Amino acid sequence: xxxxxxxxxxxxxxxxxxxxxxxxHSITVIDDLSTGRYANIEHLEGHERFxxxxxxxxxxxxxxxxxxxxxxVFHMASxxxxxxxxxxxxxxxxxxxxxxDVVLKFCSRYRKxxxxxxxxxxxxxxxxxxxxEEDDLLTGATDKHRWAYACAKTLDEFLALAHFKExxxxxxVVRLFNTVGPRxxxxxxMVVPRFVHxxxxxxxxxxxxxxxxxxxxxxxxxxxxxxxxxxxxxxxxGQVINLGNDEETSIxxxxxxxxxxxxxxxxxxxxxxxxAYGEGFEDMQRRVPSLDKARRMxxxxxxxxxxxxxxxxxxxxxxxxxxxxxxx
Numbered sequence: 296x297x298x299x300x301x302x303x304x305x306x307x308x309x310x311x312x313x314x315x316x317x318x319x320h321s322i323t324v325i326d327d328l329s330t331g332r333y334a335n336i337e338h339l340e341g342h343e344r345f346x347x348x349x350x351x352x353x354x355x356x357x358x359x360x361x362x363x364x365x366x367x368v369f370h371m372a373s374x375x376x377x378x379x380x381x382x383x384x385x386x387x388x389x390x391x392x393x394x395x396d397v398v399l400k401f402c403s404r405y406r407k408x409x410x411x412x413x414x415x416x417x418x419x420x421x422x423x424x425x426x427x428e429e430d431d432l433l434t435g436a437t438d439k440h441r442w443a444y445a446c447a448k449t450l451d452e453f454l455a456l457a458h459f460k461e462x463x464x465x466x467x468v469v470r471l472f473n474t475v476g477p478r479x480x481x482x483x484x485m486v487v488p489r490f491v492h493x494x495x496x497x498x499x500x501x502x503x504x505x506x507x508x509x510x511x512x513x514x515x516x517x518x519x520x521x522x523x524x525x526x527x528x529x530x531x532x533g534q535v536i537n538l539g540n541d542e543e544t545s546i547x548x549x550x551x552x553x554x555x556x557x558x559x560x561x562x563x564x565x566x567x568x569x570x571a572y573g574e575g576f577e578d579m580q581r582r583v584p585s586l587d588k589a590r591r592m593x594x595x596x597x598x599x600x601x602x603x604x605x606x607x608x609x610x611x612x613x614x615x616x617x618x619x620x621x622x623x
Contacts, residue, residue, distance in 0.1 A: 296320050296321070296366040296367060297320070297321045297323070297364065297365045297366045298315055298320050298321070298322050298323070298365060298366060298367055298368075298369065299322075299323050299324075299325070299361050299362065299365040299367070299368045299369070300312055300315075300322060300323070300324050300325075300368075300369045300371055301325050301326070301352050301368070301369070301370045301371055301372035301394070301398060302325075302326055302331060302352075302370075302371035302372030302373060303322070303324030303325065303326055303331070303336065303347075303369075303371060304324060304326035304328060304331030304332060304333060304335050304336045304347070305326065305330060305331035305332075305335070305371060305372070306331075306335070306474075306476075306478050306479045306480075306515065307371055307412075307471075307474055307515055307518065307519065307522075308324070308326070308331065308335075308369070308371035308372075309331070309335035309336050309478060310476075310478065310515045310516065310519050311369060311371065311519045311522060311523070312324055312336060312339060312345070313339070314519050314520075314523065315523070316339060316342060316344060316345060318523075319344075320344065321344040321345075321346075322339075322344060322345050322346070323346045323347075323348065323361060323365065324336060324345070324346070324347050324348065325348045325349075325350055325351075325352060325357075325358075325361065325372075326347070326348075326349065326372065327349065327350060327351040328349060330374065332478075332480075335478050348361075351394075352370075352372050352394040352397055352398060353393060353394060353397065355397055355401075358397050358398065358401055359401050359404075362398070362401040362402055362404075362405055362407055363401070363405050365407060366407070366408075367407060367408040367409065367410075367526060368398060368402055368407055368408070368409040368410070369409075369410045369522065369526070370394070370395060370398045370409060370410065370411055370412070371412060372390075372394055373390065373391055373394070373412070374386060374387040374390045374391055374444070380440065380441065380443055380444045381440055381441065384440045384443045387443050387444055387447060388443055388446075388447045391444070391447040391448060391451060392447050392450055392451060392454075395411060395451045395454060395455070396454065398411075399411075399454060399455060399458050399464070399466070402458075402464060402466070403458050403462055403464045406464070406465070407465075408465040408466070408526055408532075409455075409464070409465070409466050409467075410466070410467055410468075410469060410522060410525065410526050411451055411452070411455045411466060411467070411468050411469070412468075412469050412470075412471055412522075413448045413449075413451060413452050413468050413469065413470045413471070413535070414444070414445070414448050414470060414471055415470055415471065415472040415473065415537075415539070415582050415584065416444055416445040416448060417432055417434075417445050417448050417449045417452065417470065418430065418432060418433075418470075418579075418582070419432055419433045419434035419435065419442065419445055419579065420433045420434065420435065420577070420579055421433050421579075424581050424583050425541060425583040425584055425585040426537065426582070426583065426584055426585060427537075427585040427587070427588075428470070428534075428535045428536065428537060428585075428588055432449060434446060434449075435577045439577050441577055441578075442577070451468075452468050452535060455468050456468065456533065456535075459532065459533040460533075463533075465532045466532065466533065467525045467526060467531045467532055467533070467534055467536065468534070468535045468536070469521070469522060469525060469535075469536050469537075469538050470535060470536070470537045470538070470584075471513075471518060471538055471539060472510075472511055472513055472537065472538070472539030472540070472582065472584045473510050473511060473512045473513060473539060473582070474512075474513050474514075474515050474518045474539065475487040475488075475512045475513070475514065475515065475604050475608070476514050476515035476516065476604055476607055476608065477515070477607050477608060477610075477611040478515075478611070479515070479608075486510075486546065486549065487512060487549070487553075487604065487605065487608060488608055488612075489501075490549060490550050490553040491553050491557065491605060491608045491609055491612060492612060493553075493561055494550075494553045494554050494557040494559035494561045495557050495559065495609065495612055495613075496561075497559055497560045497561050498561060499561060499562050499563070499564040500550045500553065500554070500561050500562070500563055500564065501564045501565075501566055502546055502547060502550055502563055502564065502565050502566070503546075503565075503566060503567075503568055503578075504546070504565070504567070504568055504578065505547075505565060506545060506546045506547030506550070506563070506565065507545055507546075507547065507580070508545065508546055508578060508579070508580050508581070509543050509544060509545045509546070509580070509581045509582070509583070510543070510544065510546065510549075510582050511539055511540050511541055511542055511543050511544070511582065511583050511584060512539075512540060512542075512544070512549075512601055512604055513538065513539035513540035513597055514540070514597065514599035514603060514604050514607070516599065517540065517597040517598060517599055518538050518539065520595075521536075521538040521589060521593065521595045522538070524593040524594075524595065525538075525589075525592070525593055528592060528593050530592055531592055531593065534588075534592070536588055536589050536592065536593075537584040537585060537586060537588065537589060538584075538586075538589055538595065539584045539586070539597070540584075540597040540599075540601075541583060541584055541585070541586050541597075542597075542600065542601060543581070543583050544601055547563065549601070550563055551563075552601060552602065552605060553605055556602065556605050556606060556609060557609060
């Protein structure tokens, strides 16, 4: 097939491009490189079934041409990371919603199957753990910028499902839970690369809050396996599906695991949320997905553990350091 990946130079999008190329598909990536990196897809340049376009999904005439000429769309372009959301809330909302609106409009016009990734953030301050797709959503007040991302993604979901309801657009929404692994950077607050890179340098590892807050980390290769399966499964159309890993760990335990696996002498340094993000920042204590629906509908089963994830990030970081030394 001919497949379009928006945001395909990003962390998840680039791994998705690798998988689809390996399966024999022809891939077009559009990315403005605002948060994606050319290095993520540089190895695909020159491949006869790969094309990179450096532009924005806001370019409507270009997007119409690309979507008309493709068989399906993975809309991975988005603003990412808590720090970016806190620092640039206007850009966050505009990038997420306007970009999705453009993609859905042309997918609807030309009847193209499309995957819309959402986020575990939409569950907000929900207390019913594990989070199930049919749960009520509870976010904070609108003067807390931390919730702008969750609300913009929730609006994405409403819009995608409205297209399905009105015209039976073949669309599926996937809520991703803390996807991590090689190629992810700590630039916008992503915790795993931030902890691993600090540990490898024996620098203090900064933890926001008291570290008892827990998350579930899914390896990007497990997640992209699920992404392709949901769009291949007709029963998934018009559905919202959680993807990730349901192995729960506290942020303090994550930091300790990074220290253990790197053989680091790093110490833990705790700072308040207010100090890290400004006064009034709100966070959720636990974020655990129910994967029952994904298991039932696509046979989804993550196979890589947290230790696997950290070791993969360590290997990549060592490879980058070695390459840098060689080039120097």
